[in-house]
Amino acid sequence: MEQIEQLFNQFDQLVEESIKQTNDAYLEGLLDILNLVVMDKEEVNSEKEQLLQERLPLTSFDALDNESKRKIVELLTLKAMKGATQQQHLITPDSVSSYVSYLAEKLLYDKKTIRLFDPVSGSANLLTSVINQLKNHTVQGYGSEIDPTFTELGLLNATIQKHDIEFFHQDSIQPLLLDPVDLVIADLPIGFYPDDERAKAFKVHSEHEHTYAHHLLIEQSLMYTTPGGYAMFVIPNTLFNSDQSTYLHQLIQESAHVIALLQLPTSLFRSNEEAKSLFVLQKKGDHTKAPKEALMAQLPSFKNMKATENMVLKMNAWFKEEGYKSV
Known part of the structure; x- marks a missing residue:
């Protein structure tokens, strides 16, 4: 350090x-x-x-090593973003990427090569952090970002770490030139999507107001996930309390199995109102089935080593009970 x-x-x-x-x-x-x-x-x-x-x-x-290079770019980006209020311009905490990587290792243990996509890649901090930690796999990375400045920053970040990631400079709710992937990860930006005509193509579309962009991104992510593949989203704890949540419930019920809902440590956020969770879905396929019981937990702070160790043991036991093998 x-x-x-x-x-x-x-x-x-x-x-x-x-x-x-x-x-x-x-x-x-x-x-x-x-x-x-x-x-x-x-x-x-x-x-x-x-x-x-x-x-x-x-x-x-x-x-x-790549992780050290990433952390330097992350610190420089954090300084550049100091005072930023827009959700899409905030960096995902490293502890979140550690949990995402842990879950990916468990869920995709049998995949030698993983196709990984972040539809809101920003500076590519989350994307490259997860790639760095998936040491037992060859990862083909893809990122999409609408902001040209962050697209350039993400590309530079990946190049510095010598990751061959393909980036799309575009609105990720528009059609993508991307074959289905094994895993989607996204720290979802929260807000309304202004293009009502495009939103009409989605099941979560709201007829009475602008549709929530984060709902559209969840549906779009599942669309570009291979059957049996996974999607992991950083979501607000209030995701299912909104007036449009009925559409989202229906989409998930039709298209995916809920694998896990893990509340992130409150210490990561400025207030309880801003607190978030890690929401894990598996896209339904011919040979998929819902877990006997979804993994639900309140994650402790990484600073509490004993509580973190106990949580990992609890999650390991859940994966064993559900029939997932170790890498």
Whole structure:
């Protein structure tokens, strides 16, 4: 962690110096610096870029493993997002990606190659974190992001970690040029979807008002999941209390089995009203069946090691009871 902090400070200083000369926002300066990380010396044009690239601590940075590189980019992105209020511009906590990875290992234990898709990939922090932790599998990654700045940031983040991830710069509720995947992961942005005509193509469509975008993303994710595959969503705890929740209930009943609903530690959120859960579905297929009992739990803080160990034992016992084998 000391080396990560030291390298973060070095990169941060270079970003600050870069934006002083350009008056750009921190995020634009960060993109400039990360581009210099992945560029060859021969590709650098301006004298300013050459001077900045020469000062990059590339020897130390290149020697790091992927998770350490990701954490440095994550810290820099967090600084860029400081004060952001839009849900889609907040980074998913690392503890969430750890639980997602743990569940994926258990559910897809028999898959040597996993096709993984994040329809709201943002900076690709969640996507690359999960890929880094799925060490027993070859992962083919896909991400979709409507914001061009975050699409570029996600691509740079993946390139720095040498992950071959295919990114779509588009609205993920629109049709995707993507074959069905084994696993979808998404930290769902909450809000209404403005395109009523497109929303009409979905079962969760509301006739009386704009449809919730997060409902549409759940349906779209299941559409691009292979039968028997899984979808894991970070959802608000109030997901099923809304006036449109009836449509969502019907969709899930028709299309998926509920595997797990895990309440995330409240310490991750600023208030109880903002608290979220990890919701895990399996798309129905010819040979799938619902679990005898869905896995339901209140997850403890990672800081409480004993409680976390006990929770993992409880979840391991559930997977064994349900017939899932270990990797």
